Amino acid sequence: MLLNQFLILGALLFSLGIYGLLVRRNAVMVLLSIELMLNAVNVNLVAFEAFLQNANVGGQIFAIFVITVAAAEVGVGLAIILMIFRNRTSANIDELDLMKW
């Protein structure tokens, strides 16, 4: 059974997501990095489902949940970013530090 390969893929995707999350300046890219991390989780969920041969197919269902939530999240996130961009003509995340002390 091929589990390790899927897990390695998931880890790579997750690491790429973290990297993007931490270093990209563009807010849209940060959002996409988060999607990447979520998909890494999806890969893991499906892989473990198949590996454990669970009759309840819980992993796949959770993967679908994650995809749905991610879609919603990206919708809201993009809307916010759009509004910020309209107000400030920039989506540079470094400049968005209004929440500091």
Added chain:
Amino acid sequence: MIKLTNFAIAATETGRAAQYGEGNPFLEWAWLIVIVPFLAFLAIVFFGKRLPRRGGEIAVGAMAFVAVYAAVLFIMNVTGGVEFVGDPVEVGKIGTFAIEWGWVVDGLSSMMYLVVGLLAFLIFTYALGYMEGDVRVTWFFAAFTLFAGSMLLLVSAPNLIQLIVGWEGVGLSSYLLIGHYWEDKENSSAGMKAFYVNKVADIGLIIGAFVLAIPVGSFRISDILTAVVDNPEAIETVAMVGAVLLFIGAMGKSAQFPFHVWLPDAMAGPTPVSALMHAATMVTAGVYLVARMFPLYAEMAADARGLVITIGAITLIIAGLLAVVQDDIKKVLAYSTVSQLGYMVAALGAGAYTAGLFHLWTHAFFKGLLFLGAGSVIHSVHSNNMSDMGGLRKPMPVTFSTFVAGTLALAGIFPLAGFFSKDEVLAAFNHEGYTAVLVIGIIGAFITAFYMARTVFLTFYGTYKGHGHPHESPKVMTVPMMILAGLAVVGGWVNIPGLYTGFTEWVGTRAHPIAEHHAESFDWPVLAIGLTAALLGIVAGYLLYFKDKQTQLERDTFRIPLLWPLLEHKYYLDDLYLGGIVNPIKGPIARFVNWTNSYIFDGIVNGAGFLARAVAGVVYGVFDQRGIDLALNGLAFTTDGAGGKTRLLQTGKVQQYAGATVIGAALLVIGFVIFR
């Protein structure tokens, strides 16, 4: 000495039934004697100023009423005997003890009513002349009336409370009258002295009243005497203590040694006051008290009588000696009064009830007379000192002759009043076996005659040394003197042993008859010695003082070493009282007490106050402000500071947060792996 059994027997023998008693209108209304002077007092105070004689007429009128009423009562007593106790008005109840106002008419009190009423009437009349033009004549008569009224209240008392009320009333009026010329501090001080000395002695009277009233259960004199007579053993100690205490009160009023010091100073008052005070109203009160309570002394308290006779004997001799060295004519008479009171008290102490009262009776006449005479002289010479007098027999013939009559009566020359009474007193000493006292009494008789002769010679003989031209006093003054002179002559004839002894019966009380020895005839040896002593005294006075000399120093040639300075300083008693008692209390002791009040008791209070404030300061400043507040503020400041530092972590940069989260998660994973 009288034994109990004798007394009981005598009670039945001499207990003559009184003819007048219950239901007699004169007796039922006898309270008027007491009330009228008090009403007159009020009338004079409120309306006196508007009357032509400024209130004097009311006073004289009231006293005339008293004198007449008293005379009626006296005659009733003489003719048939009077024994009456009015229905008392109960004015209050304390526990079971009633406070009552009442009045008593019996032999003793009717005699006193007459003496007070008659003397007061004559002296008041005299005062109309003497006090004319005085600054406060209205007030003088008001207080004078109060004086007589208080004395009558005292005499009429059927219970000890009323007696005390009258007693202190007399003290008050004497204070007012002695200090009549209060512009001078000396006069008001003399009044105060009289009041204090009496007040000190009154402690005895008041406590004595308690002592007697508690076991008997009543303040009524009759109840007390009945208890004493009926059941002597039961309250023997009480009676003894009570008798002594009452006598201390009497010593104050009757100016007995050592309380006699107030009386000579009391001469600061106007002369009529001295006359009334010495003859009838004040100094006789003590004698009256002892007489009124006589069964107590006669039976229950033989030891108490020992005290009484001792005090009386001491008083009669020391006061007599003091009279010899005085220059002030009124002071001579004052000390003479003290001395004569000593006779009365000693007589009562010897158990000679009648003799004591008899001397009171005659003394009232001639001492009143002598004071009026002295007043008449002072009135015309404007000085009290005999060194300013002399040769007055020519310009003042009436005063002179009456004064001489009084002198002879006082000296005890036959057949004047003083002869009979003094002889009876001396005979009583002899009969009761008090030989020492008898000797003192005879020496006293010599001294009496001597200083009176001195007074007469210095005042009326020789040459006049004063200022102005002395003149005889007006009729309003001389007539009372003449009446009194008459009484001073005949007053003693009411009790001549073997001939007529009416006085003995008059003053006997029937409810509690007095048992005593009554001489059937004169005690001839005593009479002879006493009379000789008196005559010798006059002769000595003649030899030393008849020859006119200019100064006091020249006149008093017989200066006995030791005794003379003692007499000049009045035995240092005044100095002792002033220096030993009054001044320390007034000065250092009072100041000390006040000091303790300000510095100790107030100090504690103020100290507590200041301490509380100081503690409050500490609590607030140290504990509150620097303790609790400091901790709270410190906490707040620490939080504030820490917040200031930590808030820097919140940069608002999302990726830093995310980084931190990743690092945290990584650390967790690593920790999980390692410590699994």
Added chain:
Amino acid sequence: MGWFDNGWGLSLIVFLPMVGALAVLFTPKANEAAIKALSLGFTVVTLGLATLMAFRFDFGASEVFQFGTSLTWIESINSGYHIGVDGISLPLLVLSAFVTVLAVIYSFNHWPEPHNPKGFMALTLVLATGMNGTFVALDLVLFFVFFELVLLPMYFMIGIWGDKAIMKIPGFNREVETRLYAAIKFFLFTLFGSAFMLLGFLALYFKSGEFVAERTFDIPLLIHLGSNGAFTGTFAFLVFGALFLGFAVKVPMWPFHTWLPDAHTAAPTVGSVLLAAILLKLGAYGFIRISLPILPDMAKDWAPAIAILAVIGIIYGSLACLAQTDMKRLIAFSSVGHMGFVMLGIASMTSVGINAAIIGMVAHGVITGLLFFVAGSMSHRYHTRDMGRLGGNMKVMPIMGGILGFTAMASLGLPGLAGFWGEFMALFGAYSPLAGLNTTLFRTAMVLGAIGTVLTAGYMLWMLQKVNLGEPSAEWEGQHFHDVDAYELTAWVPLVVAIVAIGVFPRLVLGATNDAVVSLVTKAFGG
């Protein structure tokens, strides 16, 4: 007259002055005539009611509380509006109403500075309510409320209208305005005592729960319990001590007296009069009404201590008088002595002694009240109370001098005037105290008390000599002094009459008190 007898009459006597105070408060300040009329009207009506009560009083049953009522008041602590008068409180109630009227009349022509009739009258009326209320209260809480109510108006009277001179506090290097010092001292000192008193009341309240179903503040009920031996042992001893502190400060007994001379000296004339005439009586009344009957056994234990303190007070007060130069202060100290006689009477625990205390209180009220009136008027005229500067007053103002002389005579206990009976009977009581008390101690106390009467005569005559007699000092030469005016006479003559009347006919007081006192003594001490 059913309404009158059922508590309404008594309530009116207590609260009419309070209503009057409110009425005065709602009168414009400028309208002095209305203020005078209102305050006089209310006090006179109060006096009228009190007099009517005295006439309707059943003297045959003077030991019974009459004219009373008992209503629920504070249900949660079972404290009721229980009032009533018996022979002990009636004379004091009438005295209080009587003196208040005279004080108001006197004020009309003697407004103390700062001139503020409205405030002054309002306070006087409030004071009247407090005083009258204390004498009729038959519930400990009610008693306490009235007892404390008198503090406030008196505090303001002294503090606002008092002597503005700067005084140095002896022993401390501080200076303070006399009125402020005196007012604060008076207030705090009295409050200090009352705090203990309240503790005592509470202790009685909680202890009473052991004997009756519901804990109670009711005085007659507590007396009933007390006379049946409910309160004993250390508990009762401490309770008596607490009550003692509260009452002794008010009396005042030596050594709790030091607020008195300052308060009297600083207070305006009317304040001094009311303070001396009525306020001092509250303490002694408390002893007779509360301490003695509720805690009879403890009263016996405490009696020697009370007697000793009383006698010290007599001697001490008299001696302190001799050292005074200030006339008002002298009179104030004389109160210490006179109240000593009152307390000596109470300490004897006999009907004689307690009667003496009550008649002594009434007499002291009228006499010392009058003395303060006269002293106030004199310092008003001379602008000094220093006796060294006065003198010859009989020449300057003969009528005032005469009244002063008369009152001083009454004060030194001259027989035939009111002051005599209190002293005489107190000594009589001390001569034969209640069986079981130490006779020797009490007789010594009596002798010392009797010496005290001599000292009393001493300082009174001394004061007369300094103030009344002699020649007026040159200082006053050429100045015109107005002798007594109509207002003064109106206020004083009734007091003079009362002094003579009580002196000649003590039944005016004893008639009411004797049966009540005998019954009290019988119940408490069994005869």
